[in-house]
Amino acid sequence: MSEIQNYTLNFGPQHPAAHGVLRLVLELDGEVIQRADPHVGLLHRGTEKLAESRIYNQNIGYMDRLDYVSMMCNEHAYCMTIEKLLEIEVPERAQYIRVMFDEITRILNHLMWLGTHALDVGAMTMFLYCFREREDLMDAYEAVSGARMHASYYRPGGVYRDLPDSMPQYEASQWHTQAEVDEQNKNRQGSLLDFLTDFTERFNGYVDEYETLLTDNRIWKQRTVDIGCVTAEEAKDLSFTGPMIRASGVAWDLRKMEPYEVYDQLDFDIPVGTNGDSYDRYVVRMEEMRQSNHLIKQCIDWLQKNPGAVMHEDHKITMPHRVDMKQDMEGLIHHFKHFSEGYGVPEGEAYCAVEHPKGEFGTYIVSDGANKPYRLKIRAPGFSHLAAINFLTEGHMLADVVTVIGTLDIVFGEIDR
Amino acid sequence: MSQYYSELSDKVSTALASIEAVQAVVAHGELTIDISKENIIQICQTLRDHKELGFDTVIDVCGVDYSTYEGSKIHKARYASVYHLLSVTNNHRIRVRTWLDDDFPMVDSVVPIWSGANWFEREAFDMFGILYSGHPDLRRLLTDYGFIGHPLRKDFPMVGQVEMRYDANKQRVIYEPVTIEERINIPRIIRDDNRYAERQGDSA
Numbered sequence: 001m002s003e004i005q006n007y008t009l010n011f012g013p014q015h016p017a018a019h020g021v022l023r024l025v026l027e028l029d030g031e032v033i034q035r036a037d038p039h040v041g042l043l044h045r046g047t048e049k050l051a052e053s054r055i056y057n058q059n060i061g062y063m064d065r066l067d068y069v070s071m072m073c074n075e076h077a078y079c080m081t082i083e084k085l086l087e088i089e090v091p092e093r094a095q096y097i098r099v100m101f102d103e104i105t106r107i108l109n110h111l112m113w114l115g116t117h118a119l120d121v122g123a124m125t126m127f128l129y130c131f132r133e134r135e136d137l138m139d140a141y142e143a144v145s146g147a148r149m150h151a152s153y154y155r156p157g158g159v160y161r162d163l164p165d166s167m168p169q170y171e172a173s174q175w176h177t178q179a180e181v182d183e184q185n186k187n188r189q190g191s192l193l194d195f196l197t198d199f200t201e202r203f204n205g206y207v208d209e210y211e212t213l214l215t216d217n218r219i220w221k222q223r224t225v226d227i228g229c230v231t232a233e234e235a236k237d238l239s240f241t242g243p244m245i246r247a248s249g250v251a252w253d254l255r256k257m258e259p260y261e262v263y264d265q266l267d268f269d270i271p272v273g274t275n276g277d278s279y280d281r282y283v284v285r286m287e288e289m290r291q292s293n294h295l296i297k298q299c300i301d302w303l304q305k306n307p308g309a310v311m312h313e314d315h316k317i318t319m320p321h322r323v324d325m326k327q328d329m330e331g332l333i334h335h336f337k338h339f340s341e342g343y344g345v346p347e348g349e350a351y352c353a354v355e356h357p358k359g360e361f362g363t364y365i366v367s368d369g370a371n372k373p374y375r376l377k378i379r380a381p382g383f384s385h386l387a388a389i390n391f392l393t394e395g396h397m398l399a400d401v402v403t404v405i406g407t408l409d410i411v412f413g414e415i416d417r
Numbered sequence: 418m419s420q421y422y423s424e425l426s427d428k429v430s431t432a433l434a435s436i437e438a439v440q441a442v443v444a445h446g447e448l449t450i451d452i453s454k455e456n457i458i459q460i461c462q463t464l465r466d467h468k469e470l471g472f473d474t475v476i477d478v479c480g481v482d483y484s485t486y487e488g489s490k491i492h493k494a495r496y497a498s499v500y501h502l503l504s505v506t507n508n509h510r511i512r513v514r515t516w517l518d519d520d521f522p523m524v525d526s527v528v529p530i531w532s533g534a535n536w537f538e539r540e541a542f543d544m545f546g547i548l549y550s551g552h553p554d555l556r557r558l559l560t561d562y563g564f565i566g567h568p569l570r571k572d573f574p575m576v577g578q579v580e581m582r583y584d585a586n587k588q589r590v591i592y593e594p595v596t597i598e599e600r601i602n603i604p605r606i607i608r609d610d611n612r613y614a615e616r617q618g619d620s621a
Contacts, residue, residue: 044559237533239534347613371608375482387535391532
């Protein structure tokens with residue numbers, strides 16, 4: 001009998017379902033996966049090495065570019081680690097703003113995930129729907145920081161500035177008449193919080209729309225149910241966090257287990273799955289979007305009632321007020337020092353993690369007391385999820401690889417760093 | 418928080434007493450233990466299987482190169498392999514650190530204990546050249562195919578050593594020594610800061 005050899009197939013790096021630059025070397029027996037070997041690093045930019053030669057605040061911009069669909073959550077982990085080393089408290093209003101934007105980011109991330117995952121599996125419409133809603137949230141990013149994606153809005157000690165009182169307006173042009181523009185500007189008449197209130201009122205209806213398309217869809221279920229199953233024990237062993245471990249039935253969420261900022265004062269639930277398959281992870285993430293929406297509402301309520309400072313008052317660490325800078329000698333010195341030399345962080349080491357939309361995103365900083373981190377290690381959730389792809393796809397069909405990549409919710413900015 | 422971790426620190430020391438007298442430090446609400454590399458498998462096994470500890474998840478494994486460290490602390494060796502462990506069951510964390518020599522940084526792999534450590538160790542090997550003995554598949558992970566050197570070592574230049582371009586004559590991509598120079602706009606500086614003088618330093 002002649003020897004039958006396995007077939008080796010190269011998947012990516014330029015493939016629409018590779019979610020960026022994943023190269024998978026697949027060993028196939030017929031159409032069944034025997035081994036999946038991911039080759040990563042095509043987006044490696046050496047963020048950790050770069051961070052060692054930049055002052056602390058300069059690195060915030062690099063954090064945005066790690067997981068480039070959940071920008072502010074990355075900044076959050078980095079800023080929290082520095083705050084831990086400096087032992088400073090963030091003003092309460094800034095904590096609420098951070099929580100609100102973390103949840104906005106979670107919705108942004110899950111919409112991106114849902115759109116691309118459904119597109120990979122074969123539902124084109126989802127992609128268009130999801131990007132429609134992302135637009136509003138990106139406008140919120142833009143209103144608060146000036147950038148639609150890479151915000152660098154969180155700073156050690158608080159957030160860069162308070163929420164704006166007005167939203168930018170669309171203007172009439174040769175392509176859009178005044179009547180059309182007025183319609184577009186209808187929910188932009190008030191402050192950013194009013195704009196977001198309008199969004200939160202609409203959003204649950206949108207999630208219902210997505211669910212009518214997918215949740216009971218026969219094709220969607222055939223493609224996702226029992227694909228990439230993980231038990232609770234396996235999930236722990238494989239370092240899964242976030243929705244990946246929750247879908248396996250473990251109610252593990254850092255927002256509840258190690259509450260940071262003001263999460264312990266807010267009301268929300270953690271959805272968990274039972275089977276740990278791709279469909280459960282879909283259901284968990286859908287419910288998370290509703291919970292995030294609920295959290296945003298609570299934050300808006302609080303923020304509307306409680307004005308106050310959004311930045312720590314120690315200007316040896318944070319930027320001084322503009323007026324002080326012009327009139328006060330000390331303010332001038334602080335400003336000069338802040339932007340020329342930065343601030344020193346006391347010697348020591350700290351690890352801080354946030355419940356990032358994808359899982360546990362943490363940064364480990366070793367400081368020798370200088371104005372730059374001595375070592376910055378970024379713990380990205382997608383990294384350990386992708387590492388498990390061989391385990392998840394073994395014995396599945398080739399077409400299921402695409403489903404598994406989608407359900408992992410991987411972004412190469414954070415995996416390759 | 419610190420109270421909880423001091424108690425946990427005692428529990429860890431007691432549980433590991435038969436293997437090694439570990440040095441445990443609590444700082445910033447985090448527990449760190451320094452262990453010797455010979456005992457790492459035994460210690461990790463205990464940390465995972467002990468009922469009250471139950472560190473069932475490895476959150477992170479990373480290398481640190483202390484060769485240009487300018488702080489006041491003195492380190493036992495050039496490299497450290499740092500493990501961040503988490504107990505999902507008991508909701509607590511620990512940082513385990515082991516020191517590795519400059520000439521041959523090698524330590525036993527913890528992949529047999531937590532399979533999640535696989536890629537973390539591959540990354541630390543790639544970035545620092547730390548060898549994890551017993552690792553099932555210790556290949557480079559993030560750097561280019563055929564890459565030479567370990568980029569996160571402090572003696573590796575930030576601008577790298579080679580640059581790549583397409584050569585029209587040879588009709589292929591070629592590697593050449595870098596032509597750019599490292600530019601430092603803001604020097605690294607440690608100020609003598611009396612605000613932090615009284616603060617209790619953490620270990621290592």
